[in-house]
Amino acid sequence: MHRVASYVKGEWIGPGRAARPVTSAVTGEVIAEVGHDGLDFAGMLAHARTVGGPALRAMSFHDRARMLKALALHLNARKEELYEISYDTGATRRDHAFDIDGGIGTLFVYASKGRRELPDGHVLLDGGIEELGRSGSFKGQHVYVPLRGVAVHINAYNFPVWGMLEKLAPSLLAGVPSVVKPATASAYVTGACVRMMIDSGILPEGALQLVTGSLGPTLELLGPQDVVSFTGSAETARMLRRTPNLLDNAVRFTAEQDSLNASILGPDAAPGTPEFDLFVKEVVREMTVKAGQKCTAIRRIIAPEPHVGAVIEAIRARLAKVVVGDPRAEGVTMGALISAEQKADVLGKAALIGSEAARVFGDPESFTPFGSNTANGAFLPPMLFHCADPDAARTLHETEAFGPVSTVMGYRDLSHAFDIANRGGGSLVASVITHDPEVARAAVEEIGAWHGRLYFNDRDSMAEATGHGAPMPHMTHGGPGRAGGGEELGGIRGVKHFMQRVAVQGSPDLLTRVSNRWVPGAREFEGPTHPFRRRFGELRIGETLHTPARQITLEDIEHFARFTGDTFYAHMDEEAARRNPFFPGRVAHGYLLISFAAGLFVDPDEGPVLANTGLDNLRFMKPVSPGDSIAVTLTVKEKKKRNDDYGEVRWHVRLANQHDETVAEYELLTMVAI
Incomplete structure (x- = not known):
């Protein structure tokens, strides 16, 4: 007997006289008391x-x-x-x-x-900086708290x-x-x-x-x-x-909440294809896992009219192998519903569905669950229905039997299939089993608005796919309309x-302090030594290195072109480059500038900087011609500790010419020893 307590204000408070008895779904015996007296x-x-x-x-x-x-x-x-x-x-x-x-x-x-x-x-920052003034002294940033x-x-x-x-x-x-x-x-x-x-x-x-x-x-x-x-x-x-x-x-x-999820067999997925077998397997799994008591389970099985008979026979063959009974017993593949009340509810809903569809598998009257002491359990067999006219049906598209119940229906063409799926009035998930990318594209456009998640599977993804009814924490779990209009999960969403999203407006220095991320225009300061000689914990947001300038020569450009094989005409042909609306003549390669920039700010000796792990947000703003010079401003923008040994430092890198005009900008990521 489980006496299920509440945990309130740091104390366990046991069930009181008003506690409700809870029965085992398997035996029907009382196994728990749940509730409180206040x-x-x-x-x-x-x-x-x-x-x-x-x-x-x-x-x-x-x-x-x-x-x-x-x-x-x-x-x-x-x-x-x-x-x-x-x-x-x-x-x-x-x-x-x-x-x-x-x-x-x-x-x-x-x-x-x-x-x-x-x-x-x-x-938590949300999006980038918004420029709210001309001079850059007043900016905005959305944040979450x-x-x-x-x-x-x-x-x-x-x-x-x-x-x-x-x-x-x-x-x-x-x-x-x-x-x-x-x-x-x-x-x-x-x-x-x-x-x-x-x-x-x-x-x-x-x-x-x-x-x-x-x-x-x-x-x-x-x-x-x-x-x-x-x-x-x-x-x-x-x-x-x-x-x-x-x-x-x-x-x-x-x-x-309630969701009449559908699974569509693509017109290309004929009997004998890997997709057909996959479709049948997914349907049976969704009907039987948790005895069909899943908010994401397949309730409506939508197949091309010519394949409806084959779909029914294939599903029936698999369902015939399902062993329903005591979940502790060896060989049992489907257990009981949660309670006798839920069993009665499912039978009532199945009767409503049966008014518009014929039952083609699963007779609850002649069914006997496997295992001893299961006579009073909340067991039902998987029940499969066939609706010959889904267009005339109404109850079928409005009634969810929250158990091992699903209905097969045929469609004439894809437009008809999508219409049937959308008649559910909003679902958590719809699946489409197809090997045809055009079918997938059409499905997203036609049924995406009515479903929180669209699950596609075929021979290429079936080995790794998680299943129609498996919400993943990385992705949105929720749906519009009948499904409730909410979202659970969805990664950081x-x-x-x-959290509350709030717009913060102010100076670059203020926004830097609020966000703990350096904002262009905020105060810069030099450290006591080269920043690449300083450990993760010693670096401060806003710490900046200004490098000397380096002149870019025509010889540099031609050598880089020959060395890399990048002989694009803008770097090698003066007349062709002049005809280009973006260039005044031959210009330096963007990647040449980045390479020279690294040569200007990198400290070559062994030190706390362990690795360069990437560049983000690279932009080239102004061409650099032979004879121009570039200098680099390197600023600590953000720091993230990764473990006890090292952290990630995000650097803001600005390349400016001899007129202090920005020619390129990016963010450099490095791992730095703690």
Whole structure:
């Protein structure tokens, strides 16, 4: 018996007399008690705002990224414990890979992205500098800063670990504390995972709290700095959105809800092709993983009319090999739905679908699950339907049976296929299995507006493709219309949902201090020695080296042309170069200028600079003719510590001619020893 406690204000509060019993999806026996007799909800939010928030904001993005990695490693070492608990949700070991391993993997991805893509500071820059004045003394920069509130995560039952961690990772990386509210039916799994994270001591106090059972008046206590992130049914989302306090205070609300996802078999993917077999495999996987209880599962199977019969037969043949039963039993490939209530709901929705389509596989009346003690479990067989007239159907395009239920329908041409897909009214994902790039292009143009993600797969990508129903933390997870109109995940985009974008205007010196990144026009100063002789920790933003000038001769240009083989006419033919509207005559190669620039600023001796790792934003602004001179201004623009041994230094490099006119500009990246 799991007595699932809440974790509020640094204390575990066990379930009270009002706790609800939770049954095993496999046996139907009561295995948990979830709920409480009342919590200090106002105190919980205050604890997050006054304790958790300041502690997280005191950490840099990189500190928080390291925290996420530590959490991921801690959970990864204990995932077998979570597997064992999770079997009672009806999940097989294969399902654990989607939920538990997927959640841990999401932590790893955000930890990596935080270190690679975010600054080692507290302000995230958005876009480049905007010039707001003529002289360059007044500029603008958009930045993101963490919200000063709390993120309330309301999660669905089907992914008790991944569903929590996909929201938690970006909110913690943003620097915003979280309150997690899991679905009651699987809260015992979420509770075990949260306890592992709290016991690890990795998280600062107040960064994470857990409410098992009712949220009480929480939504009425939120303000404009808070965020509600919801996953569940459209009906519940509508009810929550209408909370007067959320509307009055413009509380951010993002929802991921019902989705009638479709998969389209391309007209080129005839029986016998690798794409046809791939299509069938994807459909069956999406029908059976988590017993079809996935917000991204394929609900509508759209195939060319001539191939509908072959598609049905191929899917039926694969479904016939699926073994449904106790997920702990050897050989079982599909487990149970989460509860008897959910089983009844799926049967009711399947009956609605059956009013417009014929069932061609899976009879719940004659079905017997595999394993002992499963008679009272929430098991259903995979059920496949065929709709002969998808144009006349209505309920089929509006009803999601959240279980192992999917419907095959035929299309006349691509335009018809796209119309059927869009009739879902907005989905999290649509997949198109095709080897024809033109089909993919047309799909993006015609159905992209109605789907949060488009997944294409064929013989070339099938070995590495992650699957129709596998949202990746790097990419947007969400969708328009029926799917809720929100976004979860999406790389650093997901982090920004918990931050405020603010326009900062001021002088170059002010913007440099705010952004911790040197802005052209800001103060420059010389260091005590050549900057390449100084270690990472010794270099300061704005530190600048001014080099002597070097004259560019015609001999330099011709030697470079012969040496490199770049004999483009603008460098070698005076008359041809003069006819070019961009040049006054023969000019120096751009890469010659860059090479000479390096010769002017590089210190040749062994020192802290370990490697040149690249150039960014290279621009050539003005041609350099024979007889012109160039000098370099090298400025420390930005610093990012990579590990305990070295950090990345971004240098602003300006090449100017004898008239102090900028002829080229770029950013140099080097690794410098700590």
